[in-house]
Amino acid sequence: MSNTIYIGYYFKVQPLQPVVEILIAELGYAGFESFIETEEGVTAYIQKEEWYENILEDVQVLSSDEFEISFTFEEIEQTNWNAEWEKNFNPIVVDDICVVRAPFHESFNTQYDIIIEPKMSFGTGHHETTHMMIQHILKNDFENKSVLDMGCGTGVLAILAELKGAKPIEAVDYDNWCYLNSLENVERNNCKHITVIEGDASVLGKNKYDIIIANINRNILMQDMGTYISCLNKNGMLFLSGFYTDDIPMIQSECEKYLLKFEEKLERNNWVSLKFLN
Structure with missing residues (x-):
């Protein structure tokens, strides 16, 4: 069985559009591989082995004064994934x-x-x-x-x-x-x-x-x-x-x-x- 661990980032975004679209694009360039748009913004996932401490450094939309973006992140256990998808899929x-x-x-x-x-x-x-x-x-x-x-x-x-x-x-x-x-x-x-x-x-x-x-x-x-x-x-x-x-x-x-x-x-x-x- 794979030992792959994912990091999940939970972004709250104001206004939602076009910020979510821009954010997903920039996160994709940074190496994030899957996304779920939520009522508050977007959840993004990246494999832990691809993650590094300054991974959001080049995500320029985060430093813009035009938008309000906040986030939290955590390691995701694979056993939680089915429940996550049942809520969002x-x-x-x-x-x-x-x-x-x-x-x-x-x-x-x-x-x-x-x-x-x-x-x-x-x-x-x-x-x-x-x-x-x-x-x-x-x-x-x-x-x-x-x-x-x-x-x-x-x-x-x-x-x-x-x-x-x-x-x-x-x-x-x-x-x-x-x-x-x-x-x-x-x-x-x-x-x-x-x-x-x-x-x-x-x-x-x-x-x-x-x-x-x-x-x-x-x-x-x-x-x-x-x-x-x-x-x-x-x-x-x-x-x-x-x-x-x-x-x-x-x-x-x-x-x-x-x-x-x-x-x-x-x-x-x-x-x-x-x-x-x-």
Whole structure:
């Protein structure tokens, strides 16, 4: 079992908008990996091993005289995570086609119904990047395509890919908690074609895929782009997210270095998801 410990920051914000949006963006750059918007502001989580004492030093919105922002923080025990999500995790419907919900929610009359027990894993559809990746999957042909879900989190994107007809599918995450959570969610949704792997890009080897989904962060994407593209079949599709509008030139330049063709951009609250063709 993973010994991963998370630090939770509880921010109270006045006024809520646009401050919450700015705060989440800056916290994302600082290394925080998941967020829950609350009635008072936002709760943000970061792995303890990624945390350091001055982690908020570059979060400029905190030093602004225009807003009132206060916060507390604490270590989060994994055993508390389910209760935390039950309090805050509402079903999300994407384009009236796909619902992502927890087991304690009633079912929805949508084409795709995905049940996720998120625990401490990232990727429920609430965050802009996961939401946009779901939109990409809904809009594109996955029938009988081999798929890699890199940085799979809860496994929600791999699960939707199977529901769209993809096979075989590999879902990879370096975090043991995400690995275990994805295994549970794959079984919960009766998926038969998904293999969940614990590791990073080094586990890919010479595997080849028709479609690669990578919802991670800018630095990891830049670091591992060559590996992803070496694993992408000719005429394959690459979907990237986990970064901001300002990062597009850097990401696009790296992809074009490998002769990928930019195809489509989705944008949501300053977060971006891009589609490229091989």
